[in-house]
Amino acid sequence: MSAVEEKLAELGLRLPGVAAPIASYVPAVRTGSYVYTSGQLPMVEGKLGVTGKVGAEVTPEEAKDLARICALNALAAVKSVIGDLDKVVRVVKVVGFVASAPDFTGQPGVINGASELLGEVLGAKGVHARSAVGAAALPLDAPVEVEIQVEIAD
Template identity: 45%
Template structure:
């Protein structure tokens, strides 16, 4: 068992199956040793875990959970692309969008759900640069959308 898979098992985490894109794009693109994911949301069994805006329809705790679920989906996308999460050298950058009520200012606390999870799974390799932004709406009324950039080990020749 790989070290990342072992860590997932210790944390009692099961990665969801990688889902196909919802429109005319791909889930990720590899350029050299970097993987750029498309934006993803908090889907469980093909359905949104939550919908609505933070600060109006959802609590920070629900947003935090939505960010965690989204991060797991992105890890599934990366794993499908490279075969094993042990090939991740580091999580480089995260962009987190939070659908927010006009007076909601806790976007960083919501996106911490994804950041905290990545550090739990990857340790130091999971620490990343990050932006956490508020927006008025997201597709399908999702509360969170996240993109990742990950550095991966070079393909062996």
């Protein structure tokens, strides 16, 4: 087991299987020393447990927890390409999308769920640049979607 997966276990988490794409794309792609993930929804065992807009049907606290799940799914996608998460040099960028009610402006707090998980699991390697964007709707009516870009060592 990698040190990253040991840290996940210490946090009471486990790396899930890679979420199956819902359209014509792959979960992650490597180019040179970087891996880019596709947007990851908060899927658990192949299912989206919560749907709706943040600030309406979904609370910001629920959405923050969902962003953690998205980040965990993104790590699984990275592992599927590189085989060992200990090869991650650093998370370079996180982009988070929040399906938002018209008056909801707390997108950064929601995406903190993903950022905080990456920091807990990867330590200093998890510190990253980030965008948190409000959206009218996301695939499958998901409240949150997260993609990451990581630098890796061979």
